[in-house]
Amino acid sequence: MPVDRAEIVIIGGGVSGLSSAYFLAKAGKDVVVVEKGMVGGEASGRNGGMISERTDEPALIPLAVESVRLWATLDDELGFPTEFIHQGRIQVAVSEEEMGDIFTERDHAQRHGISVEQLDPSQISELIPGISGRTLGGLFFANGGHANPQRAVQAFAWAFQDLGGRLYQNTAVTGINVKDDKVTSVETTVGDIAADFVVAAAGPQTALLADMVGVHVPVAPARVEIIATAPLDPLFDIALVGNGLYGRQAARGNLLFGGGAHEWIDVDLTSDPAKPNTPLIRNIARRLAELLPAVADVPVIRSWAGIVEQAPDYMPIIDIPDSPSNYIIVTASAHGFGIAPATGKVVSDLVLHGKSDIDISGLTLNRFSDLTPDWRQNRGWIPAHH
Amino acid sequence: MESRPLVVVGAGVSGTAAAIEAAKAGVPVTLIDENPVPTSMAGLNVPLFFGQRFNNVLRDRALMMERVAATNEAQYEAISEAEEAGVDIQLGTCVWGAFRNSQNSRLLDGPQIGLADHERSWMMKYDRLIVATGSRDLSFGFAGCDLAGAMGANGAHSLMSRYQALSAQRMVILGGGLLGLKTAKMALDNGIDVAAIVDIAPSMRGEKTLATLLQSKATELYTSHTVKQAVGNNGDIQSVVLVEIDDNLEPIAGTEKVITADTVCLAIGLVPNIEILSLLDCDLTFKSELGGYVPTHDDRMRTSVYGVFVAGDAAGFHEAMVHNPDIARNQGRIAGIAAAESLGATTKGFPPLKGEMSEGQRGPTQVHTIWKQWLHSLANAAGQDTFACQCEEITRSEIIGLEPPRYLEWESEQMNRRNLQTQLKDNPVNPNQVKRLTRAGTGTCQGRNCREQVALLLAEESNTDIADVPLSTYRPPLRPLPLNVIWPDDESEDVRNEWPKWFSPNNKVLG
Numbered sequence: 001m002p003v004d005r006a007e008i009v010i011i012g013g014g015v016s017g018l019s020s021a022y023f024l025a026k027a028g029k030d031v032v033v034v035e036k037g038m039v040g041g042e043a044s045g046r047n048g049g050m051i052s053e054r055t056d057e058p059a060l061i062p063l064a065v066e067s068v069r070l071w072a073t074l075d076d077e078l079g080f081p082t083e084f085i086h087q088g089r090i091q092v093a094v095s096e097e098e099m100g101d102i103f104t105e106r107d108h109a110q111r112h113g114i115s116v117e118q119l120d121p122s123q124i125s126e127l128i129p130g131i132s133g134r135t136l137g138g139l140f141f142a143n144g145g146h147a148n149p150q151r152a153v154q155a156f157a158w159a160f161q162d163l164g165g166r167l168y169q170n171t172a173v174t175g176i177n178v179k180d181d182k183v184t185s186v187e188t189t190v191g192d193i194a195a196d197f198v199v200a201a202a203g204p205q206t207a208l209l210a211d212m213v214g215v216h217v218p219v220a221p222a223r224v225e226i227i228a229t230a231p232l233d234p235l236f237d238i239a240l241v242g243n244g245l246y247g248r249q250a251a252r253g254n255l256l257f258g259g260g261a262h263e264w265i266d267v268d269l270t271s272d273p274a275k276p277n278t279p280l281i282r283n284i285a286r287r288l289a290e291l292l293p294a295v296a297d298v299p300v301i302r303s304w305a306g307i308v309e310q311a312p313d314y315m316p317i318i319d320i321p322d323s324p325s326n327y328i329i330v331t332a333s334a335h336g337f338g339i340a341p342a343t344g345k346v347v348s349d350l351v352l353h354g355k356s357d358i359d360i361s362g363l364t365l366n367r368f369s370d371l372t373p374d375w376r377q378n379r380g381w382i383p384a385h386h
Numbered sequence: 387m388e389s390r391p392l393v394v395v396g397a398g399v400s401g402t403a404a405a406i407e408a409a410k411a412g413v414p415v416t417l418i419d420e421n422p423v424p425t426s427m428a429g430l431n432v433p434l435f436f437g438q439r440f441n442n443v444l445r446d447r448a449l450m451m452e453r454v455a456a457t458n459e460a461q462y463e464a465i466s467e468a469e470e471a472g473v474d475i476q477l478g479t480c481v482w483g484a485f486r487n488s489q490n491s492r493l494l495d496g497p498q499i500g501l502a503d504h505e506r507s508w509m510m511k512y513d514r515l516i517v518a519t520g521s522r523d524l525s526f527g528f529a530g531c532d533l534a535g536a537m538g539a540n541g542a543h544s545l546m547s548r549y550q551a552l553s554a555q556r557m558v559i560l561g562g563g564l565l566g567l568k569t570a571k572m573a574l575d576n577g578i579d580v581a582a583i584v585d586i587a588p589s590m591r592g593e594k595t596l597a598t599l600l601q602s603k604a605t606e607l608y609t610s611h612t613v614k615q616a617v618g619n620n621g622d623i624q625s626v627v628l629v630e631i632d633d634n635l636e637p638i639a640g641t642e643k644v645i646t647a648d649t650v651c652l653a654i655g656l657v658p659n660i661e662i663l664s665l666l667d668c669d670l671t672f673k674s675e676l677g678g679y680v681p682t683h684d685d686r687m688r689t690s691v692y693g694v695f696v697a698g699d700a701a702g703f704h705e706a707m708v709h710n711p712d713i714a715r716n717q718g719r720i721a722g723i724a725a726a727e728s729l730g731a732t733t734k735g736f737p738p739l740k741g742e743m744s745e746g747q748r749g750p751t752q753v754h755t756i757w758k759q760w761l762h763s764l765a766n767a768a769g770q771d772t773f774a775c776q777c778e779e780i781t782r783s784e785i786i787g788l789e790p791p792r793y794l795e796w797e798s799e800q801m802n803r804r805n806l807q808t809q810l811k812d813n814p815v816n817p818n819q820v821k822r823l824t825r826a827g828t829g830t831c832q833g834r835n836c837r838e839q840v841a842l843l844l845a846e847e848s849n850t851d852i853a854d855v856p857l858s859t860y861r862p863p864l865r866p867l868p869l870n871v872i873w874p875d876d877e878s879e880d881v882r883n884e885w886p887k888w889f890s891p892n893n894k895v896l897g
């Protein structure tokens with residue numbers, strides 16, 4: 001006997017799952033979210049908080065553009081603060097190589113009709129006081145900005161509950177029951193939950209949850225790191241990319257910057273993956289000091305790590321397989337925070353109407369039909385021996 | 387990268403004893419201690435709760451180096467072999483990180499620690515590590531606790547014994563256990579007036595003889611009292627208002643006493659410094675009688691992680707340890723010998739157990755019950771609007787309300803309906819979650835001065851045993867280090883050239 005039933009069960013209380021849950025509940029649906037840990041306990045509460053129109057990734061642009069529009073409405077919509085700041089994103093070049101990227105990005109953006117402005121070093125130092133004198137040039141994208149990850153994911157969770165949604169935290173999904181090409185229920189650590197529709201938005205574990213029903217979702221988990229400094233007086237409120245880093249100055253004043261090598265790992269279905277830091281945080285600190293030499297003496301007070309999943313083409317997957325036909329796969333390929341509001345909209349559209357007005361044709365599973373099962377080994381996207 | 391057979395972190399009683407034993411067995415030992423700490427860090431109450439009560443001498447780094455070295459030499463005197471064996475001592479050097487290969491981190495070139503002085507940082511590999519990092523002060527918020535002059539017993543002890551740089555005239559001590567009485571005695575020996583010792587209990591827990599001795603020095607003992615407020619001028623404490631409390635820890639109106647003092651020293655408890663052990667993922671268990679989360683270890687002071695040993699307060703603190711340094715010293719000797727033997731050295735064997743004592747002799751077993759009562763009495767006397775997290779200026783009532791930080795100036799019906807209680811209906815108590823939402827513990831001291839207070843508050847609000855409140859995560863750097871100190875000044879060209887950009891099809895991605 002199921003312990004609960006819902007029209008829609010969503011696996012994963014990250015920002016993708018909870019944004020989907022929110023929009024479905026808002027459409028009047030009876031929704032349950034099952035999360036193995038706490039809301040935002042994984043990547044969704046640990047990321048850099050960057051939000052942009054993703055000019056570099058054509059397949060993502062429709063989703064990203066819609067997301068930026070939605071972000072601007074979220075505080076009012078949800079009733080909780082997300083710390084969204086809509087001051088745009090700036091990408092600066094401190095080397096000839098990065099300057100090359102700047103030209104490519106600019107052309108991409110223009111080709112896709114995205115607002116972009118090329119900046120010279122003096123314009124940049126007006127926007128980002130204290131920026132490196134080595135800055136050669138940059139781009140300003142007016143649409144975009146940043147938000148506080150934990151606050152945003154919690155805002156979706158609370159607003160979802162306010163609409164009557166049920167959220168099971170500390171409850172892991174351990175199995176998927178299928179009958180006649182349809183998922184009938186999910187097995188959890190507190191019992192079965194019956195559903196008409198199931199959304200697997202479980203980050204890296206989505207692949208394991210898909211495997212259970214014979215669907216291959218090619219993603220590899222990786223660990224990435226980020227550092228935080230002590231608070232500074234307000235310097236800039238634009239999301240900043242440059243010198244191999246991405247980051248922002250938080251509302252409180254701390255600089256939060258990440259970047260550098262990631263490490264491929266494996267995860268299992270129900271446990272909390274270890275997320276240690278490494279001495280890489282020193283190299284991140286160095287790059288940050290080079291990027292913002294004026295504040296090179298601000299103390300680093302913390303670092304952390306998070307787990308993201310990557311598809312072979314570094315793009316999200318949002319799709320309904322042929323079978324089971326009431327099962328939506330959602331993985332973000334490390335783009336998931338910025339695009340989360342539109343991801344939720346799309347998932348809600350797919351459940352309600354079987355299709356979405358937002359173009360996600362580049363994000364379906366069939367793009368991997370030629371992929372061999374040993375693709376991770378072939379690319380070396382596997383954990384090192386130790 | 388430098389590599390050492392044995393690194394001992396902490397040159398206190400236990401670490402020094404460990405280093406000496408291992409050196410006597412012929413093992414090359416590196417002994418690291420962060421004293422003297424840079425004044426910038428001391429000013430942030432890191433690593434100890436100094437409460438701005440260090441005098442200007444602390445700024446004289448050369449002099450401080452001398453004094454700290456002299457303190458260590460004094461410990462060496464008895465054993466000249468050690469000096470001959472040549473323990474490599476690195477003072478003014480903190481350990482801010484510890485890393486080893488594990489499930490999701492496999493690319494390290496062996497276990498290593500991150501070190502820094504006031505100018506630069508570097509990494510060091512080790513074969514064996516002895517963590518002898520001592521303990522830190524338990525700190526509770528009360529009205530006026532953000533004034534200069536509110537400090538901790540270990541901070542005071544350190545400023546008196548290591549630095550000879552405590553600039554206090556007249557002290558009020560909170561805590562009538564051995565810790566408080568010893569602190570009082572030490573202050574008096576250093577020419578500081580001790581105006582009062584305060585305890586919430588109806589009698590002083592500490593030794594009778596000591597209490598009587600102190601009383602004869604014009605120190606008032608206030609039992610069944612708590613602090614209502616520290617009153618200041620220009621940011622400095624000038625007086626302390628005490629109030630009598632009833633059996634329910636409620637203040638009794640009209641019993642206030644104003645005591646002239648420039649310093650309030652919290653000597654209610656000490657908390658083992660387990661940060662490095664936590665980064666290394668050593669097994670930790672909650673033992674109230676030992677001050678909270680402590681590493682599990684065997685009788686050779688081996689932790690659950692191969693090659694990592696622990697000794698002294700870091701292995702668990704009880705009050706008898708301030709009275710009898712032999713306890714920590716003995717643990718240090720055992721750890722030193724065990725580490726040496728595990729490296730293949732021959733030793734003269736383990737010393738007979740000395741100073742260890744049975745449960746009843748150690749001090750209170752339910753330490754956190756006493757802490758909880760203190761916290762209650764302080765809240766009852768001054769209300770919930772005093773800071774629990776001083777760095778971020780978060781009050782107890784803001785934590786209970788799960789309020790977004792004030793600077794967001796957020797107001798909404800929806801938010802008003804949410805608080806810690808509603809959150810607890812969804813989720814067992816989780817300090818990491820509360821921290822991210824309220825920001826309590828996210829400041830420069832990284833929760834060093836508010837962890838216990840927040841954990842006790844959460845236990846209370848959730849009706850959970852304090853032992854079941856999970857440990858809020860430790861992360862490197864364990865000390866606030868400037869970008870241009872923690873950065874590698876010897877970064878290789880390879881790292882520079884192969885720095886990948888965020889996962890992107892256009893860029894080279896490192897395995």
Ligand SMILES: Cc1cc2nc3c(=O)[nH]c(=O)nc-3n(C[C@H](O)[C@H](O)[C@H](O)COP(=O)(O)OP(=O)(O)OC[C@H]3O[C@@H](n4cnc5c(N)ncnc54)[C@H](O)[C@@H]3O)c2cc1C
Pocket residue numbers: 011012013014015016017034035036037038039040041042043044045046047048049050051171172173174201202203204205206224225226246258269270305306307308330331332333334335336337338339
């Ligand atoms: C350091 C870092 C920086 C980043 N920076 C950015 C950035 O600046 N901008 C950006 O857009 N993106 C960024 N990302 C990526 C972004 O955080 C993720 O893509 C996004 O959070 C994914 O959200 P999600 O909900 O899909 O997955 P997750 O956040 O991983 O959530 C999945 C949830 O599913 C739960 N789960 C897993 N298995 C089960 C199970 N069996 N049963 C129940 N629940 C389960 C997990 O506990 C988890 O909470 C960054 C990520 C990291 C780690």
Ligand SMILES: Cc1cc2nc3c(=O)[nH]c(=O)nc-3n(C[C@H](O)[C@H](O)[C@H](O)COP(=O)(O)OP(=O)(O)OC[C@H]3O[C@@H](n4cnc5c(N)ncnc54)[C@H](O)[C@@H]3O)c2cc1C
Pocket residue numbers: 395396397398399400401418419420421433479480481482518519520521539540543565568569572659697698699700707708709710711714864
């Ligand atoms: C009030 C009071 C009175 C005392 N009276 C006496 C006394 O009369 N006689 C006596 O011998 N002892 C006395 N002590 C000291 C105490 O009893 C013992 O020293 C203690 O029990 C245990 O010593 P330890 O070696 O474990 O820690 P500690 O002596 O505290 O030494 C730990 C050392 O590790 C260092 N450290 C910690 N973390 C790091 C890091 N990350 N990097 C680098 N260094 C680090 C600390 O700075 C410190 O120097 C007193 C202590 C107090 C609080």
